[in-house]
Amino acid sequence: MKWIIVIVFVSVVVSSNAQREPSIPLSPLSFRQITRGLSPPPMGRSPVTSDIIIRHYSRNSTSPNSRRIGNIKQLLKEPSFDVNRPTVVYAHGYVEKVTDESVATVVSAYLRVGGYNLLVVDWSNIAFGNYIVVAKRLPATGEAVGIALSKLLKRGLSLKGLHLVGHSMGAHLVSYAARYLMARGYTVPRMTGLDPAYPGFYPPIVAPHMSPSDATFVDVIHTDGGYFGTPASTGHADFWPNGGTAKQPGCVSATIPLTNEDFCSHFRSWLLWSESVTGDALLARRCEDYDTFLRGDCQDEPLVFLGIRATPDLRGNYYLRTAAKPPYGLGLRGVS
Template sequence: MSLLSKDSFQQIKRIFMSVPQGRKSQVSDTRIIYYRDSERNNSYGIKRVLPLLSDPTFDFEKPTVFYIHGLVNWCHPNAYIETAFDSSVATVVNAYVAHGGFNMLVLDWGNLAFGDYISALLNIKPVGNAAGKAVFKLLKRGLDIKGLHIVGHSMGAHVAAVVARYLKTRRYIVPRITALDAAYPGFYPPLQTVPVNPKDADFVDIIHTDGGWFGASTSIGHVDFWPNGGTANQPGCLPFTLPLTVENFCNHWRSWQYWAESVNGGNFIARKCNTYEGFRQGKCFGTAFMGLAATPELRGNYYLRTASQEPFALGESGATLRRRGYT
């Protein structure tokens, strides 16, 4: 991997943009995008989502995934800004489309992810509550709560929690929330919004890839997966990078890359351990699948190894201890 690429400064360039072109920094301009396939999608205003259910391709018999993109950076108030059309969303969407077994929805709150970090923190509750109201309308018109799975990356994981909390006030319990490297700065301890936690859904699973830096460093779900220890440096990421460049977020972004691969059938087998050192020493018991195949009875911490490039999943060998000199 080279130190820099043509996209290295993509996030830094966004520092000088107030909002995406054609958008307003208002909750009312938040949108839900329904992906009919990887090429075709329909966007619905957060307050006008019901026509989504009238799309002839929407299948009420399928479970529905609601993906929420993220925003996080504690080095600069603006530098990590994500939209619903970035590679993280495209990668996850394409994985679900290829799978074919889900209705794919994305919360596009990029209009409120452009701004300083504190403003984004203050926007989490309004955005999450507005999205919760939208999902509530869909549930009242026939969307099956039993098939709803909310997946959030970075700050989007905490937005997902607010969505679930709103639905709980309307007597709908979300079956599953998956947090992909849930944002750390401003949440541990919480400055404004209680971070995602096991009370938010029947099953809350977490994938940690940049713990203690951009991502949470402690166990925060029913089950927490810690690939390669859950911290930098993830295999294939540079040990030293220029701050705020795309390469600087490599570890943080591994979470959604692992997730997308799991949706595509990647076999991420993890072993239950008290610590990563215990995993390295073979002091572990039991295995489980990390990713889409994780099951709701799982509890505790699981560790695994991954490859340095796609495909990242190592199958059963990923759940073995790392001996000296073995990578």
């Protein structure tokens, strides 16, 4: 954890013209990340892969249908689960719960548009506690998810419509699941990383990081590069809104390290993803770097979409500007 604190401290002094006035905000949630990093698993949960829960969300229910990962085949008996429909598998990040805003926001976006089997990997039983310990256990956790998904694929789930999405550590988790599936003959069509976790993964000191070889198309949204999120291109198409680093527009310039406010830029990735599910104003252009983009030297590059509408032919680094509050998409103003 000492390495992480050093990295985060830099965020207190970095500034940009788009961020809010310097202040040290606090709320009842401010120290949640710190507390959970020192806490055992949520009550009633055990830190073993067999206690991972797959939660199926649908418009037909006010709460998800939940299954222990070993019983995932029971999903096939649910009337609202259609093996021919596209399936999204979402994995939350370190010390997060499915009741947190991050998961609730993503779930809400998908339920609004409909047409998906939406599965959330609830691995909060393993995600709590020491960061290094959790990271070391992540490959086995991802493999357990891969085993579960292979059971569904063997029983008719459409591989063509499978999309793995993960935030922070969850991005690496779904990459391990994809690698397990690939070793068994199932190549995942698309995998998305939302600000993949940086410390311990780049370079892969604690555990391997996600890579373009994990799926047919791998896209990544970077919003806190060099702090909690990786500063490295790690997909076929890497998107760098506002340069992809802290502080993102709307995030306060001065924060107490490791507080909820300090994660503002890191959390922006799932907010942008959720907005992309329901809207189409997050446009980007390929460019050499953000400074070149800001100078307008990439105006001849075609417009592309950040988020769910990104197409599998995209390759390279893409840039855009966003607003400081929802809706974040600026349309053409964000790329001109």
